[in-house]
Each structure stands twice: as C-alpha cells, then as structure tokens.
Amino acid sequence: MKYDYLVVGAGLSGAIFAHEAKKHGKTVLVVEKRDHIGGNIYTKDVEGIQVHEYGAHIFHTNNKEVWEYLNQFAEFNRYTNSPVANYHGELYSLPFNMYTFNKMWGVVTPKEAEEKIEEQRKAAGITEPKNLEEQAISLVGTDIYEKLVKGYTEKQWGRPCTELPSFIIKRLPVRLTFDNNYFNALYQGIPIGGYTKMIENLLGDIEVRLNTDYLADKDEWNALAEKVFYTGPIDAYFGYSEGPLEYRSVRFETEVLDTPNYQGNAVVNYTDRETPYTRIIEHKHFEFGTQPKTVVSKEYSSEWKPGDEPFYPVNDTKNNALYQKYRALADQKTNVIFAGRLGEYRYYDMDQAAARTLELVKEEFQEAI
Helix, strand or coil: CCCCEEEEECHHHHHHHHHHHHCCCEEEEEECCCCCCCCHCEEEEECCCCEEECCCEEECCHHHHHHHCCCCCCCCCCCCCEEEEEEECCEECCCHHHHHHHHHHCCCCHHHHHHHHHHHHHHHCCCCCCCCHHHHHHHHHHHHHHHHHHHHHHHHCCCCCCHHCCCHCCCCECCCCCCCCCCCCEECEEEEHHHHHHHHHHHCCEEEEEECCHHHHHHHHCEEEEEEEECCCHHCCCCCCCCCCCCCEEEEEEECCCCCCCCCCCCEEECCCCCCCEEEEEHHHHHHCCCCCCCEEEEEEEEECCCCCCCCEEECCHHHHHHHHHHHHHHHCCEECCHHHHHHCCCHHHHHHHHHHHHHHHHHHHCCC
16 A cells, blocks of 8 residues: 555545645545646636636635635635626626615515515415425515526526425525625635635645546555545446436636626626526636736536536435435445545535535544644
C-alpha cells in the first residue's frame, strides 16, 4: 500500500477530506476524472472574469464552523444573491417579496399582499397540498405560481408540477418585506479570485492526478491505498447492479460579449415555458466586475443520460428506494467512504457538503478538527 487514503474526486468534499487527512499525518492521493480540480464549483478566468463553468455557485450558510473553516482558504466578498425573474419581459423580484406583490397586484402594504394570497389560496380550494403545484399556490397564490413558478420548475425538472413532490418548494422564500436577499443566511459571498483558488489552497501540495477515470481501473487504484474516500456516483461504483439512479443535468451555452453590462444582474431566471433556457448568468456581477467585456451563460435543464454530468439527484420515492439498496451495499464496504452529492445521492448546498465532510473527518479520525 503506497497511500493511506485514495480520494476520488477533487471537488469540495474531496478537497476538504484530503486536506484533513494530510493534516492528520496521512499520505493522500487524489484522482479526478476531469482535466481540472474543483468539481462543479470550478471557476475559470475569462477576460479577467471568474466564470462559474458549471452554473452559479453562491456560498451561503448559517453554520459558523463551516464559514470559519473555509475562510482559512479563501477571502469571501460581500455578494448577496438577489435574482430577478423575467416573465415575457416583465421583471419581478426573487425572492417573492413586497416588490413582487406590488408589481403583480398593485398592493402596497403587507396586509394587502397577505389578503391577496389568502384569497387565491381559498379560490383554489387547497387544504393539504399533495404536489408541488398545490404547495406553491398555497404559499404565493395562483398568479405568482402561473407566472413565476410553473414554467421555470417544469423546465428545471422536466415534469409537470402536478407530478413533482411538494417538498421541493417548501423552502420557497416568501417575504412580506422589501428584503431582496434570496437566502436567509448569516454568512454569504463568493471567494475573491474564484472557487478554484480556494480548492487549490485546500489541496496544497497533495498529489493530484487529473484525467483519471477511477472506475475504469477500480481494483488497481484500490490496491494503492488502505482506504478510499469516494465522491462519484454511488450507482456507478457498483456497476449499476441495482439499476441507474435518475438525475437532472444542465447544459451551458457560454459566450463573451463586447459590452460592459448585459443584464445588470448576476442571475436572471426566465420563468415562462416558451424560453428554452432556465436562466442567464452574467458572471462579472458576482465580483462587482468593471471589465470592458462580459461573459454570460444560458442554462438548459435536461434529463441525465450516460456521458452527461449528473447535477441534481431526483429524490422521489422510487429513486430514494433504489438508493437505499445501494446504501446497503456501501455499508458492507468497510474500506470505502461514500460522500458528497453523488456518493450519498442527496442535493447538498456547498455549506452542507462541507459540513457533512467535516463530520466524516471527525468520525474517521475520532477527534475534533
């Protein structure tokens, strides 16, 4: 055995675990299928702008331990997520707040907004929401659901809202104030200089091999280390023996534009069904850029198929039951730790992925960090 730990995947979870293992005096090798570190939070310099290659990643958390931990490896700016919704050229504030309600209904006071939502909820006759559509109407009323939720959500998930579980939208931010901050998070920002720099700082001088497909030679790689920290898809690890888990994927069309400001905001969601993309990201606004050019990315949601990047686990009843079968197989592997969004088949925000990895570190090394 040449290494104590083989870490599969150089994303956030893999980089944190590798860093902590090295700190505990262990020898570590990181292997990564892609040609870069950082996983889906990878950022790349284009025209002096840090481009989020795999979609917008805005760090936000109420977890002080995670915030202080990551601040060892990056300085975060003051970026606050305040997306805009575009419905056929009508612009609305996201999160849904008094600006949204005023534009939609002409109401001015929180009481008027509440009464309007309640009136539409009653008219829809929903008591116990059974699906996403009913949950959304019970939260924000029919008008906002039809214009700002329905089209976007059906593009995102590729299914009618009536077929999606209600829990997907339970965290929908609805505010009877003029607060445009999308996240209810105490700590929020983007690493100055991009996420790749933060991952580089985490990995330090740990050996990393890029363009390396661990699953193609799993036994050979396993023979190099006492233990494996695996952040790839759990179903792929077991050769899809129980059948493939479902994911949603995202395709990006990114272009450099010869203008200093394309849309005036980092994130604009296109909430009508007719616009094929879900949103446009203008990357320079994440770091308050003043460059003469700009870089924009259109995001298209799609059903995952082999060869695509899996982005969002489809955590419905059928897939969760299938995951439990893989989890049972994983529990028998005493020398493999399955982690991250793909290894645990869970949608983690960045802070949740970091917190979960730090938990696994504590379990593994039986001591506080």
